[in-house]
Amino acid sequence: MRFDKFGFGALIVGVIMVVVMLQVFFMAPEMGGWTLQGLWNAVAEAAVGGVLLLGVFLILIGIMLLVL
Numbered sequence: 451m452r453f454d455k456f457g458f459g460a461l462i463v464g465v466i467m468v469v470v471m472l473q474v475f476f477m478a479p480e481m482g483g484w485t486l487q488g489l490w491n492a493v494a495e496a497a498v499g500g501v502l503l504l505g506v507f508l509i510l511i512g513i514m515l516l517v518l
Contacts, residue, residue, distance in 0.1 A: 476492040477484045 472489075472492055476495070477488045
């Protein structure tokens, strides 16, 4: 198995970004800290954000198809 330095670096940077964003936005001490409820809130917000992005992309695709 070949070890890719860039893949490993991307994995480490991605994990650090996810942990920092969880800490800043969902697991802050005023929100209850690192609890199951905080993690569930983070998953729910990510799902809502994904659906919103999908809707925006579909609107943009629809506009481009109407114009072209």
